[in-house]
Amino acid sequence: MNPQVQATAAEIEQSLYEQRQKIYPRQVKGIFAVLRVSTIFVLLGMYFIFPWIELNGIPVVWFDLPGRKFHVFNYTFWPQDFLYLAFILMLLAFSLFFFTALAGRLWCGYSCPQTVWTEVYLWIERKIEGSRTQQMKLDKAEVSFKKIILKLIKHIFWLLIAGATAVTFVSYFTTQEELTNQLFTLQMGSWELIWVIFFTMATYINAGWMREQVCKYMCPYARFQSAMFDKDTLIISYDEKRGEPRGSRRPGTDYRAEGLGDCINCTLCVQVCPTGIDIRNGLQYECIGCSACIDVCDDVMEKMSYPKGLIRYTTQNAIDGKPTKILRPRIIIYMIILALFSSLFVYSLSQRTAINLDIIRDRNQLYRETQGLIENIYTLKLINMDEEGHEFKIEAGGINNLILLIDKETVFVEAGTVADLPVRLRASEDDLKGRSTEVQFTLTAVENNDLSITQTGKFLGPIQ
Ligand code: SF4
Numbered sequence: 001m002n003p004q005v006q007a008t009a010a011e012i013e014q015s016l017y018e019q020r021q022k023i024y025p026r027q028v029k030g031i032f033a034v035l036r037v038s039t040i041f042v043l044l045g046m047y048f049i050f051p052w053i054e055l056n057g058i059p060v061v062w063f064d065l066p067g068r069k070f071h072v073f074n075y076t077f078w079p080q081d082f083l084y085l086a087f088i089l090m091l092l093a094f095s096l097f098f099f100t101a102l103a104g105r106l107w108c109g110y111s112c113p114q115t116v117w118t119e120v121y122l123w124i125e126r127k128i129e130g131s132r133t134q135q136m137k138l139d140k141a142e143v144s145f146k147k148i149i150l151k152l153i154k155h156i157f158w159l160l161i162a163g164a165t166a167v168t169f170v171s172y173f174t175t176q177e178e179l180t181n182q183l184f185t186l187q188m189g190s191w192e193l194i195w196v197i198f199f200t201m202a203t204y205i206n207a208g209w210m211r212e213q214v215c216k217y218m219c220p221y222a223r224f225q226s227a228m229f230d231k232d233t234l235i236i237s238y239d240e241k242r243g244e245p246r247g248s249r250r251p252g253t254d255y256r257a258e259g260l261g262d263c264i265n266c267t268l269c270v271q272v273c274p275t276g277i278d279i280r281n282g283l284q285y286e287c288i289g290c291s292a293c294i295d296v297c298d299d300v301m302e303k304m305s306y307p308k309g310l311i312r313y314t315t316q317n318a319i320d321g322k323p324t325k326i327l328r329p330r331i332i333i334y335m336i337i338l339a340l341f342s343s344l345f346v347y348s349l350s351q352r353t354a355i356n357l358d359i360i361r362d363r364n365q366l367y368r369e370t371q372g373l374i375e376n377i378y379t380l381k382l383i384n385m386d387e388e389g390h391e392f393k394i395e396a397g398g399i400n401n402l403i404l405l406i407d408k409e410t411v412f413v414e415a416g417t418v419a420d421l422p423v424r425l426r427a428s429e430d431d432l433k434g435r436s437t438e439v440q441f442t443l444t445a446v447e448n449n450d451l452s453i454t455q456t457g458k459f460l461g462p463i464q
């Protein structure tokens, strides 16, 4: 084979299968670091605390799969409430589109679980193995007792965090109390055990070993986010016009006269980057928008007595010297959709009752004539989604002189169950409005008239 072709093939193979170079992100201090750590505290706090807090004796967030109930704060959702789940998913999706179009990868940099847990793991690593330089030195050093002990302690802590994460995750589905009992009596159910092991390993591997690899190679969001960006989206960018030509300099010298820009080429922005990229090479899909390079570069600029913001949040238009438009059609459309979905969600939630009624017509017979009247047969499904059982009464209306025939005056439906109730309606042919007439069934709790729902069905008769 031609040696040139051979070399190219080897290069391609290397670029495809290149071995991962471990990244040792340097610790960074600054305004964005404070913001990121605060967000992480709040998110982790919510994640670990929610299964422990109870409202009316029920965890604030509990997905009770065997009971087919989802408790979220004071609300209990049932499979029949699928609409709300659809609303929530759409709200989350459009929020992501909106914030990405507005301010880039805020989600990745500040609140993605991969970022949050990786930050925690990096913090543990620094506490045990020391600074970036010390970690690099330790990894290069020969195997020694100290090295083995430090690595062992680090992995034990990582596994403990992973285990706590997994147990907390499973306790969103099995109550914390039950899970703790199972853990201490070593009687954990097989499903719980499988999920605890799975999430422990997933957390440990993703946050401890794979880290930026997840963002670079596994996360689909990193790939399609560029479709949501435009020239007015906030991005983290290096000001090339101001920074170049980069180069080191002696303090107090007139670096401009020497033909240098503001970048002193300290490479600190590369050293703090959790994905190991150089922001000075332009916007790259590997950039998760964590702002660590802004903090560290601002610090360098301050020490050099240069203006801050050599690396900063800006827009492509601003970089090109054009005006930036915050309110642009895409943002306005996302805002309208978000406002619409939020209002619909709040409205439907405010109208939601803890009971439901499904009307199922008898499929065997459209109608029958009996005692000179037209009769229709139905099965009513009474769904009690409340936390307690209720005695219900049924009423029917919509046609003059309508007769409701029912075996029992009231029917008791246990909390969280569905009861089938066969009913018959009779009406005179003269009172019908045509081949099909609307009828209303009303289900009301006997002890609480506010707990009531009305549904409309069809009453069929002969062609008139
Ligand atoms: S931190 Fe700032 S000054 Fe240092 S290399 Fe990066 S851009 Fe240049």
Ligand code: SF4
Pocket (backbone or CB within 6 Å): 236, 269, 272, 273, 274, 275, 276, 277, 278, 279, 286, 287, 288, 289, 290, 291, 292, 293, 294
């Ligand atoms: S380039 Fe800057 S903002 Fe992007 S991931 Fe690296 S440090 Fe974070």
